[in-house]
Amino acid sequence: MAEAKTVHSPALTYFSMISLLTLCPPFVILLWYTMVHADGSVLQTWDYLKQHGVQGFIDIWPRPTAIAWKLIACYAAFEAALQLFLPGKTVEGPISPCGNRPVYKANGMQAYAVTLITYLSLWWFGIFNPAIVYDHLGEIYSALIFGSLIFCIFLYIKGHVAPSSTDSGSSGNIIIDFYWGMELYPRIGKNFDIKVFTNCRFGMMSWAVLAVTYCIKQYEENGKVADSMLVNTILMLVYVTKFFWWEAGYWNTMDIAHDRAGFYICWGCLVWVPSIYTSPGMYLVNHPVNLGTQLAIYILAAGITCIYINYDCDRQRQEFRRTNGKCLVWGKAPSKIVASYTTTSGETKSSLLLTSGWWGLSRHFHYVPEILAAFFWTVPALFGHFLPYFYVLFLTILLFDRAKRDDDRCRSKYGKYWKKYCEKVRYRIIPGIY
Ligand code: NDP
Numbered sequence: 001m002a003e004a005k006t007v008h009s010p011a012l013t014y015f016s017m018i019s020l021l022t023l024c025p026p027f028v029i030l031l032w033y034t035m036v037h038a039d040g041s042v043l044q045t046w047d048y049l050k051q052h053g054v055q056g057f058i059d060i061w062p063r064p065t066a067i068a069w070k071l072i073a074c075y076a077a078f079e080a081a082l083q084l085f086l087p088g089k090t091v092e093g094p095i096s097p098c099g100n101r102p103v104y105k106a107n108g109m110q111a112y113a114v115t116l117i118t119y120l121s122l123w124w125f126g127i128f129n130p131a132i133v134y135d136h137l138g139e140i141y142s143a144l145i146f147g148s149l150i151f152c153i154f155l156y157i158k159g160h161v162a163p164s165s166t167d168s169g170s171s172g173n174i175i176i177d178f179y180w181g182m183e184l185y186p187r188i189g190k191n192f193d194i195k196v197f198t199n200c201r202f203g204m205m206s207w208a209v210l211a212v213t214y215c216i217k218q219y220e221e222n223g224k225v226a227d228s229m230l231v232n233t234i235l236m237l238v239y240v241t242k243f244f245w246w247e248a249g250y251w252n253t254m255d256i257a258h259d260r261a262g263f264y265i266c267w268g269c270l271v272w273v274p275s276i277y278t279s280p281g282m283y284l285v286n287h288p289v290n291l292g293t294q295l296a297i298y299i300l301a302a303g304i305t306c307i308y309i310n311y312d313c314d315r316q317r318q319e320f321r322r323t324n325g326k327c328l329v330w331g332k333a334p335s336k337i338v339a340s341y342t343t344t345s346g347e348t349k350s351s352l353l354l355t356s357g358w359w360g361l362s363r364h365f366h367y368v369p370e371i372l373a374a375f376f377w378t379v380p381a382l383f384g385h386f387l388p389y390f391y392v393l394f395l396t397i398l399l400f401d402r403a404k405r406d407d408d409r410c411r412s413k414y415g416k417y418w419k420k421y422c423e424k425v426r427y428r429i430i431p432g433i434y
Pocket residue numbers: 094252253254255310311314317351352353354355359363366367370395398402406410413
């Protein structure tokens with residue numbers, strides 16, 4: 001079941017799982033501490049840890065406070081209610097490996113609009129000041145770390161005792177089951193999809209909410225917002241808006257259609273996205289760099305172009321699949337491979353692989369603009385410190401690993417047809433290079 005078992009050697013798989021399980025939580029706290037209390041300087045934090053040792057680290061780890069739990073609970077309940085009750089078109093996800101077809105309510109864009117309007121209105125009318133969120137950020141991350149671990153234990157138990165569909169199963173190993181998850185489409189009741197909640201409505205939504213929070217905090221602190229912060233916030237918001245605009249398309253991607261609900265995906269979306277993905281903005285709060293209008297506009301334009309290309313790659317693939325290849329790709333009939341595969345229940349099905357347009361440049365070309373966009377919303381921080389660039393580095397490693405995982409999975413799914421695709425489109429990510 002869980003893909004990672006087949007991709008790397010067992011020793012490397014266990015090593016990386018255990019490392020990520022143990023190192024990610026303290027890393028989130030160290031990143032927050034460095035951004036907020038150590039001027040974004042890794043060296044400063046390193047010196048502090050050298051002087052104070054483990055006790056020093058325990059001292060900087062904020063305890064989850066009542067206000068942190070309250071903020072998280074209100075936000076989670078609000079997002080869950082929007083997911084359940086806002087109207088939206090019914091859409092079907094892709095056929096699962098067990099031959100099921102999950103059904104979703106596509107109300108992400110509405111939820112996104114309601115969330116941002118509500119948050120800004122609370123601030124505007126003086127009901128709630130988002131700067132409070134920044135002031136309690138460490139406690140919030142601490143609460144998220146522990147709360148999400150408990151949530152992943154719940155997912156593990158649910159996978160064993162009450163799976164929502166036949167797309168579930170145990171690898172026979174407790175660490176793999178906990179880390180990679182057991183259920184592909186866990187639900188509470190018939191309609192509340194847990195992965196839509198964790199990945200989209202909690203994780204991705206928190207990215208936009210925190211981007212706005214950082215901007216407001218800088219405004220409250222300095223009475224104005226630096227152009228670097230504006231460029232960063234606008235680009236991150238354009239990216240998240242694109243995500244919700246295309247949310248139903250996201251339900252066809254690896255995260256939802258292949259990765260099971262466990263620590264990797266769910267803890268990642270509940271903790272890693274709100275902390276690490278938003279970190280360039282977190283850095284800018286107390287580093288109000290002035291870029292000047294011209295440079296700010298160039299960076300903004302470059303970032304928006306990358307986000308658009310990334311969107312267009314995803315759109316092209318999905319339009320091609322949706323129309324069964326009867327569409328135009330860059331103004332021409334698409335070139336394609338008709339690939340057949342066998343589901344776990346033994347049925348033979350066929351699928352189309354696009355070999356022109358963006359998908360003819362390399363097999364995962366869409367990762368190039370994704371990484372560049374992240375670079376462009378970080379570069380307003382300029383080059384005083386390395387830490388704001390951690391997300392770009394992390395994303396690059398994540399996507400290069402993901403391209404390998406996806407290639408391996410597709411090779412075992414499509415066999416000779418995938419080989420044919422690789423012969424036709426030789427490069428994995430960067431055309432002509434890799
Ligand atoms: P996708 O799921 O969109 O694409 C991979 C899948 O598409 C494959 O598993 C295969 O699935 C199908 N496929 C592969 N090649 C072709 C082809 N030539 N023609 C048609 N279908 C093909 O990839 P991702 O989930 O990785 O990416 C989706 C989006 O999310 C991207 O924009 C990416 O940049 C972004 N992303 C962002 C991350 C972040 O942390 N910021 C992390 C990961 C992704 P099938 O089994 O259906 O054939």
